[in-house]
Amino acid sequence: MANVISDETIEYVGILAKLELSDAEKEAAKKDMASMLDHFDKLSELDTTGIEPMSHVFPVENVMREDEVTNGDGSEMTLANAPERKDTAFVVPKTVD
Numbered sequence: 001m002a003n004v005i006s007d008e009t010i011e012y013v014g015i016l017a018k019l020e021l022s023d024a025e026k027e028a029a030k031k032d033m034a035s036m037l038d039h040f041d042k043l044s045e046l047d048t049t050g051i052e053p054m055s056h057v058f059p060v061e062n063v064m065r066e067d068e069v070t071n072g073d074g075s076e077m078t079l080a081n082a083p084e085r086k087d088t089a090f091v092v093p094k095t096v097d
Helices: 007-016 023-044 075-080
Strands: none
Touching: 007 023
16 A cells, blocks of 8 residues: 555545544545555556547437427416416416515
């Protein structure tokens, strides 16, 4: 384990995360963080020359279509359920004087 996490770092991370950690939890967190950093160090040793960066494993393409109304807005069917309506709007009781 080449990466050593200090007690101050764990305290600071605990403050940022708004966590109250016991001494045992702090020690476990130190080991976990050091293990993660060791793994990142191992990944950084890989030769990635000639490999194109990507944001997704699979290619992502936008599917575009024409913006056409296919079934209307349904306002007449919606207003048919209203207890009271005026033209194309619901009539509701007045709530503010």
